Amino acid sequence: MSRYFFYFVTLSMLINAILFVPRILMDERYDGAILSMILGPIIGGIFMYIFTSSMLKFRGQGLPEILKQSLPKTISIPLLLLLGSVSFISGALVLINYSFIVSRYLIPKTPIYIPLILFVMVASFGALQSTKTVLYSTELILVLSLPLLLFSIFKAYTNQNMNFDEVRAMIDYTWILPSWKSLSVSTYAVTGYISLAIFNRAFTGVQTIQHRWAVPCLGFCILLTAFFVPIGILGTDGVNDYIFTWVATADAVRMKYAFIERVVYIFLLIYLGISYLFAMTTWHVGSEMISGCLPGHHANTSAVNSVLPNAICCAVFGIGTVIVGNWLGEDDLFTVSSYWMMIRSPIDIVIVLSVFMLSKWRKTL
Amino acid sequence: MKHVLVWLSVLYLLTGCGFKDIDKRYLVMAIGVDKSEIKEKPYHVSLKLAIPTSQIQPGQSNTFHLISDDASTMTEAVRHLKSKVDKELDFSQTKMIVFGKKLGEERLDKVTIDWFLRRPEIQGIAFMALGYPSAEQVLNVRPKSERLPADSLIMSFDQEGTESSYIVTEFLFDFHRRLSEKGLDPYLPIIRPLKDTYLIDQVAIFDKEKIKAILNPEETRIFNELSKKIRNFDIETKTDKAQFALNVSSFGYSYDFDERNDSAPKLTMNVRIRGISEESKQSFYHSQWNRYKEEAETETAKRYLHVLRKLQSLKVDPIGFGLRYRATHYHGDKDWEKWKDIYPRLDWNIKVNIDLIGSGGVK
Numbered sequence: 197m198s199r200y201f202f203y204f205v206t207l208s209m210l211i212n213a214i215l216f217v218p219r220i221l222m223d224e225r226y227d228g229a230i231l232s233m234i235l236g237p238i239i240g241g242i243f244m245y246i247f248t249s250s251m252l253k254f255r256g257q258g259l260p261e262i263l264k265q266s267l268p269k270t271i272s273i274p275l276l277l278l279l280g281s282v283s284f285i286s287g288a289l290v291l292i293n294y295s296f297i298v299s300r301y302l303i304p305k306t307p308i309y310i311p312l313i314l315f316v317m318v319a320s321f322g323a324l325q326s327t328k329t330v331l332y333s334t335e336l337i338l339v340l341s342l343p344l345l346l347f348s349i350f351k352a353y354t355n356q357n358m359n360f361d362e363v364r365a366m367i368d369y370t371w372i373l374p375s376w377k378s379l380s381v382s383t384y385a386v387t388g389y390i391s392l393a394i395f396n397r398a399f400t401g402v403q404t405i406q407h408r409w410a411v412p413c414l415g416f417c418i419l420l421t422a423f424f425v426p427i428g429i430l431g432t433d434g435v436n437d438y439i440f441t442w443v444a445t446a447d448a449v450r451m452k453y454a455f456i457e458r459v460v461y462i463f464l465l466i467y468l469g470i471s472y473l474f475a476m477t478t479w480h481v482g483s484e485m486i487s488g489c490l491p492g493h494h495a496n497t498s499a500v501n502s503v504l505p506n507a508i509c510c511a512v513f514g515i516g517t518v519i520v521g522n523w524l525g526e527d528d529l530f531t532v533s534s535y536w537m538m539i540r541s542p543i544d545i546v547i548v549l550s551v552f553m554l555s556k557w558r559k560t561l
Numbered sequence: 562m563k564h565v566l567v568w569l570s571v572l573y574l575l576t577g578c579g580f581k582d583i584d585k586r587y588l589v590m591a592i593g594v595d596k597s598e599i600k601e602k603p604y605h606v607s608l609k610l611a612i613p614t615s616q617i618q619p620g621q622s623n624t625f626h627l628i629s630d631d632a633s634t635m636t637e638a639v640r641h642l643k644s645k646v647d648k649e650l651d652f653s654q655t656k657m658i659v660f661g662k663k664l665g666e667e668r669l670d671k672v673t674i675d676w677f678l679r680r681p682e683i684q685g686i687a688f689m690a691l692g693y694p695s696a697e698q699v700l701n702v703r704p705k706s707e708r709l710p711a712d713s714l715i716m717s718f719d720q721e722g723t724e725s726s727y728i729v730t731e732f733l734f735d736f737h738r739r740l741s742e743k744g745l746d747p748y749l750p751i752i753r754p755l756k757d758t759y760l761i762d763q764v765a766i767f768d769k770e771k772i773k774a775i776l777n778p779e780e781t782r783i784f785n786e787l788s789k790k791i792r793n794f795d796i797e798t799k800t801d802k803a804q805f806a807l808n809v810s811s812f813g814y815s816y817d818f819d820e821r822n823d824s825a826p827k828l829t830m831n832v833r834i835r836g837i838s839e840e841s842k843q844s845f846y847h848s849q850w851n852r853y854k855e856e857a858e859t860e861t862a863k864r865y866l867h868v869l870r871k872l873q874s875l876k877v878d879p880i881g882f883g884l885r886y887r888a889t890h891y892h893g894d895k896d897w898e899k900w901k902d903i904y905p906r907l908d909w910n911i912k913v914n915i916d917l918i919g920s921g922g923v924k
Contacts, residue, residue: 300681301681304681304682356789357732357734357735359745359881359884360888361881361884361885361887361888362742362884362888363888364888364889365884365887365888367891368887368890368891368892368893368896369893429734429738430734430737430738431737431738431739431741431742431745432742432743433741433742433743434737434738434739434740434741434742437671437678437737437741444685444734447684447685447686447734448685448686448732448734448735449686450686452719452721457686458684458686460685
């Protein structure tokens with residue numbers, strides 16, 4: 197079961213590294229973004245270690261159960277509501293961001309709310325499934341899309357227009373202290389482990405997760421790729437002109453003899469799957485957190501009173517996503533996302549530390 | 562019944578899309594932008610529209626429709642051009658962007674290519690070129706062997722059909738990158754229309770704004786070797802002692818900066834070439850094979866030196882020595898300032914090493 201941990205962690209790395217990280221880190225590429233990419237995975241990795249080992253002590257329990265057992269209702273319910281909304285919002289931002297890309301590149305004449313409504317419906321449907329189903333589908337979709345993604349990244353690295361001199365010229369700017377913004381963005385890329393707060397329910401037979409050291413390493417590689425490949429292809433200064441950095445990068449890669457010449461369409465297709473999957477897992481986590489506030493709620497049963505609260509949560513947040521996505525402009529999207537990440541990192545730290553404290557406290561009981 | 566209702570409601574959402582059938586679209590195969598005579602409307606935009614045919618036949622099915630218009634911006638030109646045709650203009654197949662020479666001589670920078678970068682359906686991997694004397698004339702050529710409109714241009718630049726060492730390829734995204742990169746300057750190949758075909762054997766070198774110089778075919782070839790590391794070229798040696806041509810099978814070079822003497826910075830370049838003799842006035846066997854080789858080496862080095870000196874005197878750097886300097890030195894912005902000081906007085910030390918692997922079919 198423990199391999200599923202790596203799926204949702206990798207998933208959130210891929211999504212954040214390619215949708216948000218380049219745009220925000222590119223703005224600060226001369227001001228410490230590179231050092232933040234080294235520090236981010238290390239900080240994220242440490243919190244990941246603390247969080248996973250404390251969570252696994254509560255065998256088969258999700259965060260709602262843990263909080264209910266050990267904290268008074270007045271603290272646990274607001275906390276769960278907050279965490280649930282946080283999870284929902286991060287999924288919603290990805291959906292909005294991807295709808296922007298889709299409406300720009302694939303269906304330019306369709307208003308943005310149409311793809312957004314369709315995405316929200318599919319994501320909510322996925323999120324309403326049981327925890328195990330959600331985990332199985334992460335494996336399925338990643339197995340289908342990762343080879344293609346790795347292949348297009350390999351093509352990007354090896355094509356003759358990738359200029360490694362540009363990458364080497366950027367390395368001059370490594371030893372500059374990063375700002376809080378770029379540091380939190382880099383750390384955010386490794387925060388997929390937070391989903392274990394709900395997925396721990398399915399990890400019943402797991403004593404410990406092996407090879408956890410791979411998570412920061414993987415995060416580091418994905419961040420470096422997401423940052424340096426666009427620079428090598430679009431130029432150290434030219435890269436700043438593009439909004440969707442990775443879409444522009446994929447557009448600059450061509451596969452002469454593959455089934456389609458423009459890699460950008462393969463790339464968009466892969467990211468369709470991955471963003472849907474990300475939204476599905478985060479919304480599943482969010483809806484389980486929020487419905488965990490209700491007394492007598494039993495997760496992962498098909499009874500009406502266990503599915504209905506989740507459905508209501510997804511509906512409320514889904515409608516909210518459509519409204520916000522329709523109302524946000526493109527420039528707002530990146531301001532909102534970068535502020536979001538700056539708030540998000542402290543919240544994650546609070547969750548990790550509180551779970552850590554609870555696991556210590558439980559031992560002494 | 563529940564499912565049917567759900568799916569019906571999904572279908573209802575799909576009606577609002579602006580979908581147009583393929584027979585209501587005009588595929589734009591190439592875009593040409595020229596400098597117009599009218600002062601308020603500086604852009605003269607021409608579009609090469611493909612007329613679909615039921616059968617693909619060389620020289621028959623490349624029927625096209627060329628429309629053009631003057632306007633103050635690209636957007637306005639395209640908007641107005643739409644009123645000249647009966648179908649929706651579709652830019653998703655546009656693979657060729659040609660700028661007029663006059664425009665290049667005056668100003669060809671980010672503002673000019675902005676429209677192409679902003680339109681999402683224009684590919685980043687579209688080929689860019691300069692049309693001489695004008696882009697419109699280039700687009701108006703209808704080659705006899707062409708199967709689809711503008712296909713022969715695309716094939717030439719693709720290096721998929723012909724593999725000529727005179728044809729330099731440039732992509733839209735690469736041109737954009739070179740416009741802002743410190744130490745890497747833009748260039749564009751020049752297309753000259755002949756009666757039924759094209760001649761692409763020159764390259765225009767830009768500073769960040771306009772054409773600085775046009776290299777002649779011989780220099781273009783050397784430039785192509787140096788900037789793209791192409792392999793399929795040949796080396797001609799013509800001295801009093803020897804006269805022969807080599808067909809190159811592998812080519813590579815490396816260089817480093819020698820700054821031990823601060824007043825006379827040097828660039829040492831090692832070129833490695835392997836090739837087979839293709840044409841020769843004298844027999845290779847039982848003669849001074851090595852001497853011929855040395856002749857070819859000095860000749861080649863001279864040619865490289867000529868092109869490099871020319872680029873240096875024009876103060877442009879399309880090969881990217883400046884970028885390499887920035888990459889190999891670790892002082893951030895200071896490197897670039899220093900390079901700007903070094904480049905005009907850089908001394909070239911070029912060593913060519915030719916490996917003659919055979920004399921071809923005959924002695």
